[in-house]
Structures are given as structure tokens and as C-alpha cells.
Amino acid sequence: MPHLTVPCSDHQCLLRFNVGVTRPRANALKEARLEIPDPRPATALIDSGASISVLDITLIRALQLTLTGSVRIHTPTTGSQSVNRLVYDISIHLHHQDSSYVVERAVPVAAGLLRQSQEIDLLLGTDILRHCLFLLDGPADTFLLGF
Amino acid sequence: MTLDTELATYQRLLPQLLDDHGKHVVICRETVVGTFESYEDALAAGYARCGPDAFLVKRIEATETVYFVNRDVGHSCLT
Numbered sequence: 404m405p406h407l408t409v410p411c412s413d414h415q416c417l418l419r420f421n422v423g424v425t426r427p428r429a430n431a432l433k434e435a436r437l438e439i440p441d442p443r444p445a446t447a448l449i450d451s452g453a454s455i456s457v458l459d460i461t462l463i464r465a466l467q468l469t470l471t472g473s474v475r476i477h478t479p480t481t482g483s484q485s486v487n488r489l490v491y492d493i494s495i496h497l498h499h500q501d502s503s504y505v506v507e508r509a510v511p512v513a514a515g516l517l518r519q520s521q522e523i524d525l526l527l528g529t530d531i532l533r534h535c536l537f538l539l540d541g542p543a544d545t546f547l548l549g550f
Numbered sequence: 551m552t553l554d555t556e557l558a559t560y561q562r563l564l565p566q567l568l569d570d571h572g573k574h575v576v577i578c579r580e581t582v583v584g585t586f587e588s589y590e591d592a593l594a595a596g597y598a599r600c601g602p603d604a605f606l607v608k609r610i611e612a613t614e615t616v617y618f619v620n621r622d623v624g625h626s627c628l629t
Contacts, residue, residue, distance in 0.1 A: 427590075431597040452620035460624075470604040471596060473553055475616045478623055485616045489553075492593055492607075509590050511607070513617070516624025526621065 404536055405506075406549035407497075416449035416539065416546045421496040422458070422525065424466055425509040428492065440466045442496060445524035449537065449546070453528030457515035462524055463491055472511050488513040495531070497550050506550050508534065555579055556606035567610045577606040585610065 409418060423442030424432070432439045443465055445458075455474060472490030490511045497506040510531055517523050536549030556577040560567070563582065567575055574592035576583035578600045586592040589607065596605040609615070 425593060427594040427597040428602060431600075431602045435601050437602060450619075450621065453618070455617035455619065457619060457623045469602060470553055470606075471593065472607050473557060475614050476619060477616050478619045478621070480622050509593060511589065513619075513623070515619075520622070520624075526619065526623065528617075528619070530617075 404549040406536065406547050408545055408547050411539075411544045411546060414544070417523070418447045418449065418527070418548065419444060420447065420498065421445065422462055422466070423494050423496060424468065425492045425494045426507075427509075428468075442494075446522070447525040447527040448521070448523045449527045449532070449548070451529055451532065451537075453526050455530050456510060456512045456528040457517065457526040458491065458493060458512040459517040459524045460514055461518050463514055466493070468493070474511075474513060476513060488515075490514075495525075497548075553604060553606050556604075560606065560608055564610075564612075568612055570610050571612065573610055574607055575610050577608070 421442040422445045424440060429439045443462055445462060468491040470489055471492045473487050474490055475485040476488040477485040490513055492509055493512055494507050494509050538547040559577050559580045570585040573585040573587055574589055575585050576592050576596040583595050583599045586595060592607045596607055
């Protein structure tokens with residue numbers, strides 16, 4: 404399994420990769436003779452405390468995504484209740500550092516506000532991590548992500 | 551932009567859809583496009599039917615999964 408070994412940043416597991424529209428959406432845009440937005444660089448925080456991944460609204464707007472789902476979500480600000488959260492489909496492009504190996508995977512993500520308050524674009528949760536190998540080496544202050 | 555019509559259709563048809571429990575249903579307005587094993591196949595069918603407009607892909611479940619996020623990710627009305 405190709406993997407990346409990345410130094411932690413302030414004890415956080417941050418990773419840069421590209422986020423774009425999914426292939427089915429790109430095909431639909433092409434069919435409708437609409438422009439296909441280019442993939443955008445994103446900073447992701449790996450968060451095993453999130454069971455669904457969350458994408459910042461700025462990137463959702465930049466990629467001109469339309470809704471393709473809805474989920475119930477519970478966050479620190481929703482109290483004892485869960486709330487409906489809009490869901491979009493994106494493709495994530497992981498590039499291996501030493502080769503041209505690229506993984507492109509279509510995933511659903513909930514919309515959120517991350518960039519302004521936390522300076523990240525994507526909260527990468529266990530819904531994506533379950534397709535990966537994730538190892539945190541605390542003493543070395545590094546993490547490994549295999550995909 | 552919301553998916554109110556699609557979500558209402560899903561709730562209305564859920565008793566019948568439960569025959570395909572665990573699959574992904576695609577709903578465009580009030581029409582069920584189909585049910586699919588994988589999310590990717592459901593997306594492809596949704597875009598083939600609806601084009602780049604909004605549609606609903608939902609995993610068929612008797613009790614809807616609640617996802618947990620331990621960080622504050624802002625308010626819920628983001629379109």
C-alpha cells in the first residue's frame with residue numbers, strides 16, 4: 404500500500420491534497436456544456452473523532468457543487484439534538500510523494516465552516532480513514548497515511 | 551437550495567425501500583431513480599438522470615445514522 408509519512412504540525416495531523424468534482428459530476432457538466440472547475444488545493448486535518456468528513460463552504464462554492472445528500476449530524480454546538488446537514492460529493496486526489504501514484508476517490512462530505520475559525524479546508528473523518536491505513540507516531544511527532 | 555421534496559419522498563417510500571436495506575437510493579424530485587450497492591454507482595445514476603442539478607443519494611436505513619463530529623463546524627444552513 405503506498406503511503407505518506409508526514410511530520411505533525413503543532414501535534415496535529417495536517418495533510419495537503421487536491422479536492423475536485425467527482426467523475427460523474429464532471430461528465431454531467433460536460434454534457435450540459437458547462438465549465439468543469441479545476442481541482443483546488445486543500446489542507447485537511449485528520450480527525451478520528453469525526454465519523455463524517457466536513458468540507459469548508461468556501462471550497463464548496465469554488466467547485467460550484469450542488470446538493471447530493473443530507474445526513475443527521477451531532478456536533479458540540481447542537482446540544483443533545485442532531486441536526487440535518489447538507490451533503491455534497493467530491494473527489495479527493497492523494498498524490499504519493501515519491502511516485503506518480505494517485506488515488507482518486509468519490510466521497511460524500513458535509514458542509515461546514517472551517518477555514519475562518521480553524522484554518523483548515525477539510526476535516527478528514529473515519530468515513531474516509533476506513534479506506535486507509537493511519538498510524539500516529541507520537542514520540543517521533545509524525546504520522547503515516549497509507550492509501 | 552434544499553432537498554425537501556426528495557427527503558419527503560424518501561420518508562414516504564421508506565417502508566418499501568427497506569427491502570433494499572443498506573443500499574443507496576437515488577431520488578430526483580419525487581422519482582426514485584434506483585437503488586445501488588455502492589455510493590459511486592448511485593452518484594453516476596443520479597448525475598445521468600438529473601444532470602448537474604441537485605438530487606438525493608441516501609443509504610437506506612430503518613433508523614437513520616447520526617454522525618458525530620467533535621469539533622465545531624459552524625451552523626447547519628450552508629448552501
